[in-house]
Amino acid sequence: MQLSTFQDGFSAALRGQAVHAPWLSALEAQPGFAVYRNTVLKGCIDALQASYPTVCQLVGTDWFRAAAAVYARVQPPRDGLLMDYGDGFAHFLDQFAPAADLPYLSAVARLDRCWTECHLAADATAVGRDWLAQQAPHTLPQVPLRPHPAARWAWCDAHPAYALWQHHRAGLALPDALDWSGDGSLLTRPNAEVTWRPLPRAGAAFLDACAQGLPLEAAATRALETEPGTDFAALMGSLLDAGALTLTDSRAG
């Protein structure tokens, strides 16, 4: 038998697909076949549980692992970098019928994913308030600021996703009177570890604009159009303190 024929049949059988071949039936009939099938599925589920701890806290381990098993069958890993597996899990939860009673779950999952991406992203030198103070006023409007490679941000219109996420992450009880309105968040890695803070809608619009390549003045205009009355100087200070911004040529490699 060709090696590729063996691997086509064996991998299909591991995924539970019916393949009618006597040699494969002889393998599947042995108790040891389940060891491989269980290990493959467990590897996927464990990776998802490690990457989506807040979702797991919200729904409980049994519910989470059952949902993760469904996801793993629909979207198996593409490579061995399991720490980065599951980028489609939030979208999957949006469509997952058993999660219909938890409409905020996918927004919380997006923040867990933001954490993973922030954790794994490239290093770069962030600009701070001292950098801003050194800029000549006439050149500042055209400065090409970009989000730091590790910066991730999210705005959720419908749910206080960040409030839910950060209370669970911090192991805190939710406030009795949680204001059920949309909120935003910013995750950065200023001192090697992932940190997070609330982000106003204007801040998310500003970072979106920077990511699209807009220079400072145009990005600031987007922020103010999104949320008129924003104290832009305060927003800018908060982003600089978080290490959310970098210059286009400042990748540390």
Next chain:
Amino acid sequence: MAPHLLTAGLGLKPQHYGEALHCSAPGLWWEVHPENYLADGGPRLAWLEAIRARHPVALHGVSLSLAADAPPDAAHLARLAALAKRVEPAIVSEHLAWSTWRGQYLPDLLPFPRTHAALRRIADNIARTQDVLQRPIAIENPTHYLHIDGHDWAETEFLAALVQRTGCALLLDVNNVHVSAHNLGFCAQTYLDAFPLHAVAEIHLAGHHADPVHGDALLIDSHDAPVAPAVWALYEQVIARTGPVPTLIERDEHLPAFGELMAERDQAHRALSAARTAQPEEAACS
């Protein structure tokens, strides 16, 4: 540090980073799965570099899929080579198994029939990997759970042929031998007698447990328990023949306190020291 100075090592776990960094046991080294460090940047790489600044490190890959009937993924290989350049590992190893097939990763180390064609393909994949990494790698004997028809080669002969064709080294996992011998009904001692010990650059020891459904009839290479006495006994017979070989205690689940792992590691360290004493020519080299 040259590999011959390494004695017993441990798998590096994030829970133990701090203690691992500051541990100064003689001969100690740390092994990691490169897949956990193939990030673009960030704290994982920073921690690995901090460990590497104080200790020898080995890279033990689990996803190169050398026994797939396809070349190893070029992008993955390039990233592995970049990591190896960054941490200058004492040893780079992989498995005689496959895990990636047609763009899908199956997180396990999967078996295959050891045919003549498989030997050619795997030798080619190992050679390609060694070319990119610009160093020999060590290939690990896998754990077996299935009787597969159609082998042209005994595993020990297959491994010897890979060594002969590619210049690769071998990683002898003694627990895998014990578990496979039990599951497939062969004699571990006979297997080890036939193993090409001259090529062994590293030894793995780990714990196993009985299958929850089938009990003692099926052992699982679970890395979730201390090394079993039967595996220690086989190990001591091996190093009596090979002399000291860098030896890793693998523990991936039910992780005990750092001190408990170090105590198990020290047992291997003492066995290696005894093997060195028994081989005066080796002692003279160190």
